[in-house]
Amino acid sequence: MEYITLNNGLKMPIVGTGTNTYGKVSHEYNGALTNEIPELISALELGYRSIDGAIMYRNEELVGRVLAESNVPREELFITTKVPANEEYISSKEATRAAIDNSLKNFQTDYLDLLLIHFPIEDKVQLKNTWEVFEEYYEAGKLKAIGVSNFGKNHLDVLKEFANVKPAVNQIQVNLKEPNKDLLAILLEEGITPVAWGPMKAEIHQKEALDEMGKAYNKSGAQVLLRYQIQRGVVVIPKSHNCKNQASNIDLFDFELSAEDVEKINNL
Ligand SMILES: NC(=O)c1ccc[n+]([C@@H]2O[C@H](COP(=O)([O-])OP(=O)(O)OC[C@H]3O[C@@H](n4cnc5c(N)ncnc54)[C@H](OP(=O)(O)O)[C@@H]3O)[C@@H](O)[C@H]2O)c1
Numbered sequence: 406m407e408y409i410t411l412n413n414g415l416k417m418p419i420v421g422t423g424t425n426t427y428g429k430v431s432h433e434y435n436g437a438l439t440n441e442i443p444e445l446i447s448a449l450e451l452g453y454r455s456i457d458g459a460i461m462y463r464n465e466e467l468v469g470r471v472l473a474e475s476n477v478p479r480e481e482l483f484i485t486t487k488v489p490a491n492e493e494y495i496s497s498k499e500a501t502r503a504a505i506d507n508s509l510k511n512f513q514t515d516y517l518d519l520l521l522i523h524f525p526i527e528d529k530v531q532l533k534n535t536w537e538v539f540e541e542y543y544e545a546g547k548l549k550a551i552g553v554s555n556f557g558k559n560h561l562d563v564l565k566e567f568a569n570v571k572p573a574v575n576q577i578q579v580n581l582k583e584p585n586k587d588l589l590a591i592l593l594e595e596g597i598t599p600v601a602w603g604p605m606k607a608e609i610h611q612k613e614a615l616d617e618m619g620k621a622y623n624k625s626g627a628q629v630l631l632r633y634q635i636q637r638g639v640v641v642i643p644k645s646h647n648c649k650n651q652a653s654n655i656d657l658f659d660f661e662l663s664a665e666d667v668e669k670i671n672n673l
Contacts, residue, residue: 406420406452407658409598411598415549417483417640420640421455421456421457421485422448422642422651423643425462426644427442427444427462427646438463441467445468449471457485458487469512469513470513473513479514484514484518485519486521490524501539516546517547517549520550521554522539532564552574553576554575561595573597575592576601578603579602581630581670589639593637600639601634604630604639604641612626622662628653629666
């Protein structure tokens with residue numbers, strides 16, 4: 406595994422696994438919870454150490470139990486979760502503190518590696534209050550890094566007005582369908598690590614071109630796309646319910662795309 410260093414010095418695995426449909430009937434986001442996550446067990450066996458969770462996924466407790474029952478030492482894991490931008494969690498500082506305390510309990514840990522605000526909070530006072538609680542837990546060592554998700558430049562600018570701790574990451578959709586080029590450039594420029602959700606989404610013609618390009622590297626088109634992402638400093642959190650795909654999505658460190666191929670992908 407390779408790591409990226411966040412703006413506060415914390416090292417984050419550059420590839421992690423998403424969890425938004427793990428432990429759910431029919432692998433549906435809104436499906437009822439099952440009581441097991443074989444995919445998470447196989448992900449850990451394959452070497453995944455970064456786990457991307459969220460309160461909205463409803464499966465924190467189950468994910469936490471699987472992690473606790475694994476033989477992976479806590480210090481090897483990088484656990485991310487996200488506080489929803491809903492009244493229930495952000496209407497007061499107490500509500501936000503209760504949410505974080507509950508996530509710590511769900512993951513059976515006394516610290517989280519990364520906590521994000523899941524979606525922009527449009528009300529400035531609520532955003533300030535929420536961020537202040539994040540900073541409070543960060544200063545207390547209960548959060549090793551804090552950041553945001555789905556924030557645009559406008560939201561980052563508002564946060565900047567009062568933040569004492571700069572967000573370490575912004576988790577956004579970045580893929581060939583949604584290149585998000587301007588925001589990506591701003592994040593890289595400002596030292597806020599971009600984490601890509603949906604990192605492999607591409608149009609059919611783009612997938613065909615990536616598959617073709619992969620032949621020279623003996624890699625699949627999906628691996629070429631993930632490699633493209635990490636080679637430009639974007640953390641990826643692909644999610645798969647298929648053990649073969651999970652293995653393939655982490656097998657990215659024995660090849661490098663040429664500058665020419667990177668340029669071709671830029672123009673797909
Ligand atoms: N912050 C946010 O608002 C937000 C929003 C969405 C997602 N997320 C996070 O980001 C994670 C990843 O995003 P995502 O789940 O939307 O999309 P994704 O990881 O880009 O794609 C998942 C889909 O791709 C397939 N897949 C995975 N590996 C493959 C491979 N090697 N070859 C071919 N197909 C492959 C999977 O099918 P199989 O199961 O059949 O492999 C699955 O259908 C989520 O799990 C979640 O943790 C965050």
